[in-house]
Amino acid sequence: MDGSVKPASKTAGPAHASAPRKMDQQIVEIVSDSGEGAQKAGQTFGAISAKMGNGVWTVEIIPAEIKPPARSRAGASGIRIRLGTGPITNMGDEADLVVALNEQVLFGRIEQGAYKPGTVVLLENKWGTDPVDHVRAEYAEAVTEFRTKGLVVYELPLEEACRGIMPNPRLGKNMFVLGMLSRIYQRDLELALAEVELVFKRKGAEVVQKNREMVEAGYRFATENVDVCVEIPAAAPDQAMVVMNGNQAVGLGVMASGMETVAMYPITPATSASHYLAGSFPKVGGIVHQAEDEIAAIGFAIGASYAGKTACTITSGPGLALKTEFIGLAVMAEIPLVLVVVQRGGPSTGLPTKVEQGELLPAIFGSPGDDPKIVFSAATIEECFHFVVLARKLAEEFRGPVVLLTDANLATGVQPFPRPEPREDWLAAPLDLSAWNEDTPPYDWDPVTGLSPRPIPGQAGGEYVLTGLAHTRQSKVAYDPFSNQLGCEMRSRKLAALRRSLKPPAIRGNPEGDLLVVGWGSTLGAIDEAVDRAQAEGHAVSSIHLRFLAPLEPGLAEIFAKFKQVVCVEINYSDPPDAAPFQDPSYRRLSQLAKLLRNRTLVDVDSWSNVHGQPLRPGQIHDEIVRRTTALQGEKSCTN
Amino acid sequence: MDGSVKPASKTAGPAHASAPRKMDQQIVEIVSDSGEGAQKAGQTFGAISAKMGNGVWTVEIIPAEIKPPARSRAGASGIRIRLGTGPITNMGDEADLVVALNEQVLFGRIEQGAYKPGTVVLLENKWGTDPVDHVRAEYAEAVTEFRTKGLVVYELPLEEACRGIMPNPRLGKNMFVLGMLSRIYQRDLELALAEVELVFKRKGAEVVQKNREMVEAGYRFATENVDVCVEIPAAAPDQAMVVMNGNQAVGLGVMASGMETVAMYPITPATSASHYLAGSFPKVGGIVHQAEDEIAAIGFAIGASYAGKTACTITSGPGLALKTEFIGLAVMAEIPLVLVVVQRGGPSTGLPTKVEQGELLPAIFGSPGDDPKIVFSAATIEECFHFVVLARKLAEEFRGPVVLLTDANLATGVQPFPRPEPREDWLAAPLDLSAWNEDTPPYDWDPVTGLSPRPIPGQAGGEYVLTGLAHTRQSKVAYDPFSNQLGCEMRSRKLAALRRSLKPPAIRGNPEGDLLVVGWGSTLGAIDEAVDRAQAEGHAVSSIHLRFLAPLEPGLAEIFAKFKQVVCVEINYSDPPDAAPFQDPSYRRLSQLAKLLRNRTLVDVDSWSNVHGQPLRPGQIHDEIVRRTTALQGEKSCTN
Amino acid sequence: MHELNEDWEANGHPSHHTLEDYEGGVARWCPGCGDLAVLTAVQRICRDEQLPPEKVVAVSGIGCASRFPHYMATYGFHGLHGRALPVACGVKARRPDLDVWVATGDGDCCSIGAGHWIHAIRYNMNITVMLFDNQIYGLTKKQSSPTSPIGLTTNTHPEGIFLPPLNPIQATLGFTNVSFVAQTVDWNPLHLHATLAAAHRHRGLSFVRILQRCPTYTANLYDELQKDPTKVLMLTHENGIGGDPALGRVFTNQGVHDPSDLRAARILAEQIDPLPIGLFFQDESCPIYDDFTNEGLAMPIEARMEALNRELDRFLV
Amino acid sequence: MHELNEDWEANGHPSHHTLEDYEGGVARWCPGCGDLAVLTAVQRICRDEQLPPEKVVAVSGIGCASRFPHYMATYGFHGLHGRALPVACGVKARRPDLDVWVATGDGDCCSIGAGHWIHAIRYNMNITVMLFDNQIYGLTKKQSSPTSPIGLTTNTHPEGIFLPPLNPIQATLGFTNVSFVAQTVDWNPLHLHATLAAAHRHRGLSFVRILQRCPTYTANLYDELQKDPTKVLMLTHENGIGGDPALGRVFTNQGVHDPSDLRAARILAEQIDPLPIGLFFQDESCPIYDDFTNEGLAMPIEARMEALNRELDRFLV
């Protein structure tokens, strides 16, 4: 939406048949008090768009409390939908258009930088005539403030317009909004109605009918009252697509991996993966065990894994902290295990619903002693699915725990991706309880790779006693220097063996230049978008995005050597470079990946990071890239 | 002892009045089955030596099981005493002389490299005439094997010689051994007898008398039967000295720091600190709370700290793993707390009684999110005392948890050091419950240092609710980006503030040269000794020893720059440099301090480390230094 | 017993502190949440007892109920999930002058915190523990709790829970050194207040299970009990929870129970219809851990220094 | 009941496995340690029942007692301190064919593992749990345990313990869904064997507290009980622990107790002189968690793939 769109009057824009403007992407929000159905409307809007072949990313806007007071500044509940002609990989920068069911909830969003001058606001106007004095006053004040900020406000009688159709217009208003958006963004109305049918089918024909009517009414209303009309061209996808959030993808990944047990203890933002599984896992014969705490959850999973069926436990930061002792046992005794960590804001209880990438170093270094384990991370929702499948395989092949890092941004974001075609060989092989060769010790370490097959209870001849004490190949407790050294070495070699099978990361852009951006995890989409833009503007920037953090992917030092500066972009803490106590930059505390990379490559890797609890925006990253490449160019011209 | 000392006969050496040889240091061991009192004899021997002004280091030899079978190879129980003219800072290399009450226990020690050709073995010979056939056979075989290995074996009728004095010679034989050693090492017999009196006083005059007689008998016996006689000159110390192990020093440090509460859960090798405190802490008004687990222990300590009295919790690796969630809370909510971690072998349950320095990275990076806390380590037993006192001060001044790392080597080693003169200002100030200025928020962060005073329950006007959620200066929960960023920044600045008050580490040796050895913790004595020896031999090696690990001491990059090679010597895992999968050294997994230093300085810091569960020996380190300096000189001559 | 009129200042003892002195801002629980009633009851008891606000510490774990300290204007400690009790014991350990109240949820206390629960009962420190039992995980949005009833559908048991619920009263009565166990409901302010006041007066750890309504996730759970007070059996006894006459009018179904009778208490604890509320068990003769932790508290600095020097001398070579 | 003669093969059923098949090397407990007797009893039961050694899994935590798996020649899991029960439940979850025995110490189970204890009882999985109660921390060398008696001097309470000991039987009887609780002593092989055999036969979680001698750190603790068998009250009942006549000759002090009577069991659990041994409580009708965890176990791969594809299709755009 650009500034030229003008509302015709204070109450509503007039109907006119302006031709839709073509745009290649748009960001739309619906915000309201919680319980007003904004999220359902937005999800349906996203689904329709996906069906039309648009790229889509939706992300819920979640208030801090379960039921915040109505019309409160911090109480915004809702959804952001970003759609585009091509694939959409992140939530983007400021919104182009927002539908708001009251004015107060917009304040919190404004504070978080969700809007820009020119953002169109379609605002419920009933508060302007509210019987309560201060409500009317607040409304009027707010509208003035919004306009001062450059927002393009349409005051619209939304609830009023619904009244004819629904006896209680508050229910169903969300579908009216869906109708409006369908008109504004030129969605296929039939498709929209069919989608509504799907959503409400279970509630009976009457409910379906009412909601269809609401959609139609909203569509009409927008046609008549809103002079905004945008076309986002799309090509019908050439393959079957699924759409889901990252936690559902993790859950489906568990199911597709052939794991049969997930043991968990509720913790935000990981829990919804277990909610999904609790409903669906039994369909493929799996179980979700809600344990009494995180320690018991991992203990249960480890017990199940020991008994032959690699199991999974899903948690977030505080839960990870509690599991570190057991992770150490799984490393020491080489028990396959999949541990999914859905990262949230820390330290401590921190920002439970917000995103951070703060578990990288705790995951790698959290357990006592030397604790080599595989740690990798998903960068997209699609990877949330596939990497769980991979994690089980790695856990079994490398006989130990595998930590898969995702985060709150992936967990709550929704995006279409090609429907995975599950394969039988993704499933764990059925238990093989045939006799074990008695001459093969339980830890028959290959001297080069450290790998060994493991006996499963039920295999005659394989009887051994697993222990977390230092032990020999026979799993006999051994306190002598050599056994302990050997065991540590064998476990360490497994990481080396995996590393040797990894390829260096792909470089986005030229393999040499001024600036190399290094990222990991959910920031992929935002970084890619920022880098592409900067590249298009002529800046000599490239990026790589790591999946494997332990072992680190190979070839990094070689890649880094071709750039003047390497900077990690991540969502975790680093000291601001300019603060007084850190005037000597060599004492600055850097972000987590930067620490790993400096240690490994001895390159002076820099950090650009924050702990705002928000997904990074492509615009912010772009600006930082430009600032840096410009400075680097400046340096060059100085020395030239 | 050198090779020229020869036992005169198979059964015993003749008495002859050879003049004692002067030596500047000696290593003596007493080994036996457990329960034979070797440790008491050794400790008394050490105490006598300390009183005579010798430098002393004693360390217990502990079997893996509580009651291993008698005469078993892995069952050696006993003590090593190293004494010298100057201060003795570590357990040294191979022993010069060992008294063994049976031959089997020597095998385990030999395997661990405790002896060398020429080591004198004073061996109980009664097994040679044992009624059981295989015992006699084993004995004979063993003696032959020992001699083949170059040990100088005296077969002595120790028990027989005791028979006259004690009805059950097995009891009291240890004092007989003490008498022998007193003669061999020219201890002051009067002093020895007085010490025995002190030790047995509580058991009554008769016991004292019997044990005195045993000492005298042993003294006579050695005079008549052992032609080994060594003098280790000593200067009477010019100040009052105390002698204790590192855990007792920690306990006394707690008492001297004015802390009033230690909350703990038993775990080897930390527990003996609490044993000591359980007996002594009440004398200064303190309490030891044995909690139901490690989590409750730190929770209790945190509660007590929150209520105004900084408390302490003491644990080892697996306990640390369980405490990480609470440590994160203490960082986030800025609760002073002293956490002593007595490191043992890992990962997992690992080597519970053995030494490792494996908690460095877990202590720094173990908790979720960004978790800046002070981590430092004691390098000597004396520092175990003083650093606990310091830890409480740091915890309060920097308002957060302070982790003090010690290890099993310090915990069980015994060494004299100058008696600390406790000062009233070491004690925590008494609770000040005067009114709090209501205008001062509970986190009144100084914008430069991040420091702030804290209100204590009982202070009117200071009421606030501590929380582990992201919060403002007022301790109000805040999920907005800016509050969380600010809080993280303020907590991080505290580390910067501390770092600015630290001095660069002192360099042992020239400030430039070929090789710089970097150590931390209990390896100080061994490294110093090795470096001194290598320097004396003309090698261009120096060393630094870090106490502060987070924040790291300043000036490291500058120091490193003056050396061709920097190597961390530590007791934790690093991949052996030459193993096949690591042919590319840039993928080698390095030791823990090396990782930290590389990240901080970008210098290619190398690792020389192992996980043998043994204190490092000066000889091993010396050899490695020489290997490296020689290679570096070789390189030089190549390029020159 | 005081009456629950709005203005307690009239009740004879001159008051320095008003209710406001304990009120820490607008509570952010859902409308109709039972937590609010408990908060109000505690604030009133503080006011009745004229506890100096700076001497009151509300300690909690994590959960909806554990937001409790934030709404008190006293000191508070909103810690970690499941760990309220160890922290509370630590707070009390060397501060006999502090009044420690613990707010903990059924997940917080009976699931992740269960080990601490057993042991806190055994330590029997002089604190007041309120178990907010809504039989659900509220804060994390409707997962099963160990106290959830059979058949309840939750987000982790969408087909319904099939294990029987833990009985917090029965379990507590089986722990050693238990000294005070009571049960009350959030929807009767009189009984709630009387129970918490008695708990607060008790010397030792008082454990009060509060049936707490969560209209958001377990609406209707206590409907029947609420609508039909005869489904509740009010325990009465001269040593029990004080009998405001108004209480008798609501809970007509009453039974005499001697709170010194542990065996009878255990039998009562089995009963769910009618559900007993009131004092199950009290024994003020149980050893109190404070008697140990307060040792040495008053030792003057000089004496400490002397003892310390003596102790160091023991190690002189 | 079988008799405890040395050669069980004579007892009628043809045997494939001999005792040796369950013996995993020389046990390294102190001489006189009660753990050995329990080990022997379990090995015999395995032999009596002809359990295939590869189908037996001994799970433990950390402690002297937890060394147990190392001395079995079966599968074993010597895990973390306090965490035997969650691991054991996980082992059993999808492997109904495995026989799971848990060895746990009083510190392991009742202190650091107490939360898991409560919940394992509630899950009621089909496993056999042996609490080795020596009333002390053995492995770490004599610290107080929650079950240590008042007055015992330990390294953490050198002036003597002053809190009363936790009563594991009483506590367990207060947990929900408890299905089998028994007590026995290590020094009477007949009673020990009979009790563990009954526990093993029970469907559901059987919890057996074994009074276990630790001559090294709590010598004499059970001396009186051992020397004067009238200090022991042997519980008898037709549904109780099988009555070998030899037992009756040792434990002349006997009392009939119906193990279906929970109230009576709780009253019995209070008693220490004479100390009841035998079956306190058994209820085979309690829900068993295995019935849930075994769901879907037999689903063929094709059905899984089909269901998975259907599930994926739910997410088609």
Ligand SMILES: Cc1ncc(C[n+]2csc(CCOP(=O)(O)OP(=O)(O)O)c2C)c(N)n1
């Ligand atoms: C270590 C840890 N695990 C899990 C969580 C997530 N969590 C927060 S509150 C809660 C349970 C809340 O239930 P309850 O204790 O009954 O309190 P309620 O919200 O019902 O009052 C959970 C699982 C956490 N914060 N920390």
Ligand SMILES: Cc1ncc(C[n+]2csc(CCOP(=O)(O)OP(=O)(O)O)c2C)c(N)n1
């Ligand atoms: C997390 C952790 N905390 C503490 C320990 C140390 N530890 C090992 S065994 C044990 C207690 C042993 O007592 P109990 O469980 O009664 O077994 P017992 O040795 O008496 O058979 C303790 C505290 C540990 N290994 N791990």
Ligand code: SF4
């Ligand atoms: S979710 Fe339930 S317990 Fe939590 S605040 Fe809302 S009503 Fe209360």
Ligand code: SF4
């Ligand atoms: S210390 Fe006690 S429990 Fe441990 S092995 Fe020895 S006798 Fe047995």
Ligand SMILES: [Mg+2]
């Ligand atoms: Mg609850």
Ligand SMILES: [Mg+2]
């Ligand atoms: Mg024990």
